Amino acid sequence: MRGKYYRYLFENLDGGLIYTGSIYDKEWQKTTNLVYMSGGRYRNTTQNRIKVFYEEEVSIPNVIDILVVGSYSAKYVNKLIDIVRNCEIKMIILPYLAPIQRLVLVEEMKGGAIAGKEAVRFLQDPFQFLKKYGIEKIYFLYGNGPAVNRDPEELDSRFCFEQTEEKLLCLIRDMEGYAIPAVKAGYFVENGFLFYFGMYGLDIQVLSDFTKEYFSNLENIHEISENVSEDYTSQMKRLLQEYMRKFGNSPVTTVTMFESPLYASAQENSCFMTEKEFSRKKGGEAWERCTREERCACVISCSHRKDHDMMRRYKGNAKNVRFGVFMLGNANLNRYLPEILTRFSKVLSRIRGISVPNCGNGEDWNHQILEFLRTKDRIYWICSKHDMTSAGVVSDIVLSSSNNRFLSVDERWGCCISGYIIPKEDMD
Numbered sequence: 001m002r003g004k005y006y007r008y009l010f011e012n013l014d015g016g017l018i019y020t021g022s023i024y025d026k027e028w029q030k031t032t033n034l035v036y037m038s039g040g041r042y043r044n045t046t047q048n049r050i051k052v053f054y055e056e057e058v059s060i061p062n063v064i065d066i067l068v069v070g071s072y073s074a075k076y077v078n079k080l081i082d083i084v085r086n087c088e089i090k091m092i093i094l095p096y097l098a099p100i101q102r103l104v105l106v107e108e109m110k111g112g113a114i115a116g117k118e119a120v121r122f123l124q125d126p127f128q129f130l131k132k133y134g135i136e137k138i139y140f141l142y143g144n145g146p147a148v149n150r151d152p153e154e155l156d157s158r159f160c161f162e163q164t165e166e167k168l169l170c171l172i173r174d175m176e177g178y179a180i181p182a183v184k185a186g187y188f189v190e191n192g193f194l195f196y197f198g199m200y201g202l203d204i205q206v207l208s209d210f211t212k213e214y215f216s217n218l219e220n221i222h223e224i225s226e227n228v229s230e231d232y233t234s235q236m237k238r239l240l241q242e243y244m245r246k247f248g249n250s251p252v253t254t255v256t257m258f259e260s261p262l263y264a265s266a267q268e269n270s271c272f273m274t275e276k277e278f279s280r281k282k283g284g285e286a287w288e289r290c291t292r293e294e295r296c297a298c299v300i301s302c303s304h305r306k307d308h309d310m311m312r313r314y315k316g317n318a319k320n321v322r323f324g325v326f327m328l329g330n331a332n333l334n335r336y337l338p339e340i341l342t343r344f345s346k347v348l349s350r351i352r353g354i355s356v357p358n359c360g361n362g363e364d365w366n367h368q369i370l371e372f373l374r375t376k377d378r379i380y381w382i383c384s385k386h387d388m389t390s391a392g393v394v395s396d397i398v399l400s401s402s403n404n405r406f407l408s409v410d411e412r413w414g415c416c417i418s419g420y421i422i423p424k425e426d427m428d
Contacts, residue, residue, distance in 0.1 A: 002027040003422035004192055004261060008325050008353060009059070010407070011414040014075040015040045015386040017355055019327060020059065021259060023191045032191040033061040034259070037080065038329040039073030040359035040386050041252045062087055066195065069094035070329030071254040072102075074109045081118045084133050091137035092130060095199055095253045096182050098207040099175050100243065102126075107240055127180045138181055141199040141255055142168065145184035147343045152194045152262050152350070161186040171208060185255065193261050198343050200336045201253025214242060251332035252358070256340065260324030260350045264421050271321055273352070273419035275380055275405075279412060322377050323419070324350040328357040333366035341372055348372060353417050356383035356397075362390030370400045378403050380417065385410040 005024040010017060016039035023032045060083055067089050069080060083089070097105075102123040109119060122129040130138050145162040148155065161183040163169070173179045185197040264271060324347060331340065341348070351373060358364040360383045373379055381397050383389060385408045397406045407415045 002426050003420055005418075005420040006193075006261070006323070007416060007418040008259075009414065009416050010353075010355075010382045010409050011059070012384040012386075012409040012411065013079065015359060015384065015388075016073060016076055017070075017327075017359075017382070017384040017409070018060075018079075019325070019355070020061070021325075022061075023193055025191055030191055032065045032193070033063060034066045034068070034195075035060060035064050035083070036068040036070055036257055036327050037076055037083075038070030038254070038327070038355075039076030039079075040361070040384060040388065041071065041073050041330050060087060064089045065091065066190065067092045068197075068255060068257055068327075070257070070327060071095065071252055072097060072105055074105060077105065077109065077119045077122065078116060081116070081122055084130065084135070085118070089133075089135050091139070092135050093139045093141060093197065093255065094126070095201060095255045096140040096142040096172070096180075096204070097126075097253060098202075098204045098211075100207050100211045101202070101253065104240060104243055107236065125176075127176075140180060140182045141185045141197065142172070142182050142204065143184045144198055144343060145186040148187060148196060148346050151346065152260065155187070155189065155194065155262070157189040159186075159188045161188070168204070171205060175204075175208060189262060192263065193259060194347075196258040196344070196347065198256040198340060199254075200251065200256070200331055200339065202247065202250055207247075210243070210246065214239060251335045251364075252330040254329035254331050254357075256329055256331055256344075257327045258324060258344055258347050258351075259327075260347065261421055264321050264323050264350075266321050268424060269421045270424050271323070271419070271421050273323060273417065275353075275407075275415065275417045277407065277413050277415045279414075322350055322352040322375070322379075323421070325353040325355075325417070326351045327355045329355070330358040330364065332364045333357060333369055334364065337366045337369055341369075349375075351379065352377070353380040353382055356381055356393060358388075359384045359386035360389035360393040362392055365390065365393045365396070367396045367400070370396065370404070374401060375403060378405055380405050380407055380415075382407045382409065382415060 003026045005026065007022045009020045011020070012018075016037070019036040021034040021036070024030070064083070064087050067083065069092070072095070106120055106123050127138060127140070139161060142164050145160065164172075164182045164184055169179065169182060172182050185199040187194060187196040189195070263269075326344070328340075333340070354373070356365075381404060383393075383406065389408075394406055397404050409415055
């Protein structure tokens, strides 16, 4: 029998959001596992101690077909290193950060006493670090390629990531010392699902100019000091202070991602979907039980085993139904909302679950996004609960429409959206 089974699993780790997705195609016996991770970020992070939210692990598959780093944060760099070292990763997509941005992260990690040697090596040279662990497909995103201007079912199956302009590639090569695979955010189709990306953040030309200007103004930089370590520490402190003075309140560099089935016509398919919250302990037990079975690669067993009493059939006869998730990472909606809405305009009507950016921090929130997602269907707003989660953000969402549901994931609870899409002729 044909059919696609999917699961979107959301969990909180150390005040950030990890999304683990899985798609299973029954006809071709193909499973695609995805991980999207984005740690929460404070403004002026060097002035805040790193808080360990909790230590319990999340369920990560041993084989990851697509690993997406939504944004960097001190805690999530360590988690990324752990995933890279212990999992087989076929493709990784991450935002390009200029060396000065990575240096700030290193110092931030040292300040929080969480700067492991491997994390420092990664931030010094991300591309070579990832290559060392055998990841063949590595894509650093800088800038956005053309927006999708057709309905998803009309797209072809090409890998549509354009190369960054030659001028910027030369700039990146000058900063890194060699060429790295920097591309513009685009889209690709995998296992019948569309993966569509956007990239937002600081201009690397501005950062490069800042770094050059700073060091060109240093006096006696080539003189040998009697205390090299002390000189380095003081110079680094001044550099970070100047960086934070100039860029501390700038939007965090982040990668957004939309994921949805290409074909989900209610006229042609029997479509089922359910949302449920679960305790993280039970979720982990379900994962372990499922991975012992050859056919089941994730916690979508509730739909894979056809437990229809846990499902809701999609009512209506719409051409396309809402089965998509939209991961906003740490995107500052006050700065980037118009650009995001323009870029993702063709897929907004397909969103079922959407992450609240940066753990619901009010500085990154823009309530106007609610106007563009008004619908008769229920929309799930998934937020990683943290100290910086704003009560105003929560009230904006839950009071704007009875169809908006706010799902808070924390150290005890995660949530899952799962279901399947089966051709009606195969249901007879």
